[in-house]
Amino acid sequence: MNESIQTFLQLMLSGMSIGGVYAMVALGFVLIYKATGVFNFAQGELMMVGAYFSFYLITQYHLHFFQAFLLALIISAFLGIVVEFLILKPMVGEPIFSVVMITVGLAVMLKGTVSLVWGHDVHQFPSPFISSPLSLGGVTIFRSSFWTIVATFALVVIFILFFRVSKVGIAMRAVANDQRAAQIIGISIRKIFSISWAIAAVVATIGGFFFVNIFFVTPDISYIGMKAFPAAVLGGMDSVPGAIIGGLIIGIIENLAGGYLDKLLGGGIKEISSFVVLILILMIKPYGLFGKEEITRV
Amino acid sequence: MINGNFKTNYEDEIKIFQTTFVKFWLVILFVGLIIFPLVADRYFIYLCNLCGIAIIGALGLNILTGYTGQISLGHAGFLAIGGYTSAILSTKLGIPFWLAMPLSGIMAAMAGMIVAIPSLRLKGLYIAITTFAFGFIVDHLIIHWESMTNGPSGITAPRPSLGVFVFDSDKSYYFIIIVMVILATGFARNLFRSRVGRALIAIRDRDIAAEIIGINLTKYKIQAFSISSFYAGIAGSLMAHYFDVITFENFTLMLSIQYLAMIIVGGVGSILGSIYGAIFITLLPELIRLLTDLFRQEYPSLTTRFADLKSVTFGLIIIIFLIFGPKGLYGVWRDIKVYWKNWPFTY
Numbered sequence: 001m002n003e004s005i006q007t008f009l010q011l012m013l014s015g016m017s018i019g020g021v022y023a024m025v026a027l028g029f030v031l032i033y034k035a036t037g038v039f040n041f042a043q044g045e046l047m048m049v050g051a052y053f054s055f056y057l058i059t060q061y062h063l064h065f066f067q068a069f070l071l072a073l074i075i076s077a078f079l080g081i082v083v084e085f086l087i088l089k090p091m092v093g094e095p096i097f098s099v100v101m102i103t104v105g106l107a108v109m110l111k112g113t114v115s116l117v118w119g120h121d122v123h124q125f126p127s128p129f130i131s132s133p134l135s136l137g138g139v140t141i142f143r144s145s146f147w148t149i150v151a152t153f154a155l156v157v158i159f160i161l162f163f164r165v166s167k168v169g170i171a172m173r174a175v176a177n178d179q180r181a182a183q184i185i186g187i188s189i190r191k192i193f194s195i196s197w198a199i200a201a202v203v204a205t206i207g208g209f210f211f212v213n214i215f216f217v218t219p220d221i222s223y224i225g226m227k228a229f230p231a232a233v234l235g236g237m238d239s240v241p242g243a244i245i246g247g248l249i250i251g252i253i254e255n256l257a258g259g260y261l262d263k264l265l266g267g268g269i270k271e272i273s274s275f276v277v278l279i280l281i282l283m284i285k286p287y288g289l290f291g292k293e294e295i296t297r298v
Numbered sequence: 299m300i301n302g303n304f305k306t307n308y309e310d311e312i313k314i315f316q317t318t319f320v321k322f323w324l325v326i327l328f329v330g331l332i333i334f335p336l337v338a339d340r341y342f343i344y345l346c347n348l349c350g351i352a353i354i355g356a357l358g359l360n361i362l363t364g365y366t367g368q369i370s371l372g373h374a375g376f377l378a379i380g381g382y383t384s385a386i387l388s389t390k391l392g393i394p395f396w397l398a399m400p401l402s403g404i405m406a407a408m409a410g411m412i413v414a415i416p417s418l419r420l421k422g423l424y425i426a427i428t429t430f431a432f433g434f435i436v437d438h439l440i441i442h443w444e445s446m447t448n449g450p451s452g453i454t455a456p457r458p459s460l461g462v463f464v465f466d467s468d469k470s471y472y473f474i475i476i477v478m479v480i481l482a483t484g485f486a487r488n489l490f491r492s493r494v495g496r497a498l499i500a501i502r503d504r505d506i507a508a509e510i511i512g513i514n515l516t517k518y519k520i521q522a523f524s525i526s527s528f529y530a531g532i533a534g535s536l537m538a539h540y541f542d543v544i545t546f547e548n549f550t551l552m553l554s555i556q557y558l559a560m561i562i563v564g565g566v567g568s569i570l571g572s573i574y575g576a577i578f579i580t581l582l583p584e585l586i587r588l589l590t591d592l593f594r595q596e597y598p599s600l601t602t603r604f605a606d607l608k609s610v611t612f613g614l615i616i617i618i619f620l621i622f623g624p625k626g627l628y629g630v631w632r633d634i635k636v637y638w639k640n641w642p643f644t645y
Contacts, residue, residue: 039427090621091621097369097422098624100423101558101562101620102616102617105559105612105615105616106613106617108552109609109610111609112606112608113606115605116610229431268438268439271438272435272439275434278428278431279432282419282428283416283419286419
């Protein structure tokens with residue numbers, strides 16, 4: 001195979017694996033935004049907290065990684081419900097500034113608390129995946145990255161089915177569509193709000209679990225949440241498939257920019273490329289690829 | 299007998315100094331500010347200077363976020379542009395502080411206009427995301443544009459001088475900051491007595507209605523962004539010349555959040571509130587430091603975890619104020635005042 005094509009494919013593939021993590025975090029944004037109208041700036045922090053839960057369950061309590069993973073999911077679902085109950089519930093009906101800022105406050109607090117309790121040390125996650133890379137037709141990929149991509153696509157299928165088939169999923173769609181009408185036909189909005197936060201926290205934890213397999217465990221991994229904004233905005237803030245596709249595209253763009261433009265323009269292009277894309281999307285197509293355009297009528 | 303502050307015409311309502319009582323206390327405050335550096339020790343003057351810089355920045359953010367309703371998560375980016383412009387101009391080109399400071403304000407204002415462009419199409423949340431991305435891009439530019447910014451090691455800007463006199467002590471710098479704070483407060487107070495200020499408030503309250511009564515949204519939104527970032531640029535420039543060295547670490551997302559915390563704690567959409575909030579949030583870390591020092595014997599690990607304690611407290615304060623006191627300290631103060639004015643009656 002031509003070497004430049006091989007490099008390109010390599011960059012694409014590793015971009016897809018990191019993009020998968022972005023997609024999972026972005027999925028959390030979209031779920032909460034769709035159902036409750038709140039843009040959760042603490043999604044990256046929820047991901048970090050989830051990753052810490054699974055890490056400490058494995059290293060401290062010596063659980064098998066699969067048990068630890070499931071337990072971490074349950075704990076973070078509970079955390080999501082608690083957060084919704086304590087912080088978001090009093091904010092219903094408040095102006096958008098207050099609602100946005102309260103999630104920013106939550107983000108700062110969560111990160112501070114994790115660093116306070118578990119410290120700033122960088123840990124290696126005891127990865128359940130075999131460390132030898134997988135070779136796919138001339139392109140190599142780490143097993144952990146490979147499974148991240150698989151998990152991302154699995155989540156897409158699960159969530160599309162969830163929203164199509166399950167009663168809770170349909171109720172969530174109803175609430176997103178029209179809160180008052182949903183209430184009239186007997187859907188408890190309060191319950192839907194807590195369920196959305198629980199699911200968002202769970203998805204974030206899944207993302208966190210896969211990310212620490214690729215990277216390390218440190219409080220700073222919450223920056224992934226910031227990278228997931230561009231993903232959510234690119235896909236359209238209220239579209240589930242959009243979040244996944246947006247995440248993958250942002251991951252690929254970032255990696256390609258890092259691979260090709262960094263040499264030309266000096267370092268740091270990789271980190272800011274996603275934000276440049278974000279601003280461009282907002283200027284050209286503010287409702288993203290699959291988002292529903294809001295029309296204000298006077 | 300007039301037993302209250304009743305207005306009988308519009309001129310009365312928009313007066314800056316509403317009563318003789320207010321005038322009297324302002325004079326006392328002014329005299330106090332002049333005497334303060336002569337009696338206080340160096341540490342308190344230093345804290346006071348930090349508060350002054352924060353007040354200018356918070357006023358700027360309140361003009362944009364509190365009065366115009368455009369949420370900015372990138373205020374630190376504008377401060378950084380101001381600070382670095384001032385530092386680069388004075389170190390590389392030898393431009394004196396007195397020229398570099400306004401230039402850095404103008405530079406930040408121009409950046410503000412650029413950021414305003416996407417905000418013309420977007421509302422609420424999307425502006426928060428745009429400004430957030432902007433702050434990030436500025437931070438990365440500072441780190442990687444090494445030929446200009448010295449990269450991660452930062453720049454040391456000289457202290458300002460006038461003839462042979464160098465403002466190198468905290469005490470002398472205090473006077474520069476105080477003058478700037480008074481100018482900034484006066485301008486902001488006057489802004490909202492003018493057509494521009496009222497237009498901004500109208501945009502915040504209902505942009506469509508504002509447009510219908512003939513307010514040019516494009517023009518006023520760009521104006522709001524540029525005034526706000528001009529303030530931030532000035533604050534950044536004052537920071538650059540005051541600190542021994544400025545690096546990208548001075549201007550992270552945490553700083554933007556800190557400024558937002560100031561206006562939330564002080565009072566969104568209030569000049570006095572920005573001042574209260576700036577002072578409160580600037581002194582809060584010092585209070586935490588004092589407390590950790592007190593408990594050092596019992597919990598020696600606390601002092602190393604100072605930064606984490608700080609962020610937990612900031613987060614908590616933002617959440618608590620938003621839930622329990624959305625009007626901020628200014629609102630609390632006003633409620634208390636009204637309560638005692640009418641005491642023993644409820645109203």
